[in-house]
Amino acid sequence: MPSESSAFMGRQPILDRHQRIIGYELLFRRSAEASCAEIDDFRAAACRVMLNTFTTLGADDVLGNHLGFFNVTAELLHGNLLEALPADRVVIEILETVEMSSTLVERCEALRNAGFRLALDDYVVDDPRDALIECVDFIKVDLPAVPPDALGALVRELRSASPLLLAEKVETEGEFNRCLDLGFDLFQGYFFARPATLTGTALDPGQAALLTLIARLESDADVDEIVETFSRHANLGVSLLRLVNSAAVAPSLAVGRIADAVNYLGRRQLQRWATIALYAGGEKGLLSPLLPTAARRGRLMQLVMNASFEGAPRTEGDRAFLVGMLSLVHVLLGRPLEEIVEGLHLEPAIHDALVKRDGVLGTLLGLAEAVEILDFERMQAISADVGISIEKLQALDHDAYRWVHDLSRGQA
Secondary structure, three states, rough: OOOOOOOOOEEEEEEOOOEEEEEEEEEOOOOOOOOOOOHHHHHHHHHHHHHHHHOOHHHHHHHHHOOEEEEEEEHHHHHHOOHHHHHHHEEEOOOOOOOOOOHHHHHHHHHHHHOOOOEEEEEEEOOOOHHHHHHOOOEEEHHHHHOEEEHHHHEEEEOOOOOOEEEEEEEHHHHHHHHHOOOOOEEEEOOOOOOOOOOOOOOHHHHHHHHHHHHHOOOOHHHHHHHHHHHHHHHHHHHHHHHHOOOOOOOOOOOOEEEHHHHHHHHHHHHHHHHHHHHOOOOOHHHOHHHHHHHHHHHHHHHHHHHOOOOOOOHHHHHHHHHHHHHHHHHHHHHHHHHHHHHHHHOOOHHOOOOOOOHHHHHHHHHHHHOOOOOOHHHHHHHHHOOHHHHHHHHHHHHHHHHHHHHHOOOO
């Protein structure tokens, strides 16, 4: 079981109508056995989330420039700890278990006057917290708990007030589209990570070019073939030259030819750049909700590979990173994963990790996914298999967080 000091953080993105991230709900579980139904455990977990965010990890690494949504118990809400948090970074979520009272209304008004944003969590039809609607900035509607035929009327009713409406537990693309039509402002759930696969979805030219580039790099194509890919897509070539000429990559190097840039970066670094660019394409750019998830998987897998298999070539860590990054590419492109992987002509170990979850790389992908959803039982089992302690895994996860936010700031 993880130690008392374990600080695994789960984040679920909160997106606007254009699927841009505006905030994260921060989640915590100390162990597989911790019960959120027990108020003492829940209070301790809520405090730990806040402590981890603003001290252990740092708000910039956990949140970037986004808001943090924090669940609070009645005990925390009525206490004096919340005022220690930076009001401009925090949204306080009032749980459905908090009992209504005039004291609660007064406390919420005081918090709002102090600059805090408030949200009603898991809102349903005939919710007893109606008296708080005028005090809050967000109302999170619990979709599974609202009958489908009552959702429209509930949205119309809440629309008469000023809070932003957030559709919570949006699990499918169909639910997302319906909530868009109903007029929800914000969205939270797994719809962006688990939509229905759309066989035959057309790729845009930029995506197709990047997939071609990734495949050629993986197959050890000669430099002329790689340069030809850039030559056929001017935007990619310009992006590559900017990357190589950036201070983060080459502070004193001036590169003017595509071939020079390819040779300077090296195939693995170029492959990493191309995979990140695949997720960052289109209008969403680095705010795409899939990019932080895929990048965190890849970076964590790379760090675990390097830590657990000391003496292994650096290329093994690079392969682990690629597997993590490609593990959500089918979601990004709306095509079956097997079809995409076959088209990339990946080496067998990478192919089997993605398609079958086989081998060391498949095991590390399973570990990254377990960390992502805070499945401690699975984390403990896989960590033991690869010879890494929970405490070490925790530290590497923190490093992965920092790397992802450095990536979003152009520093990775």
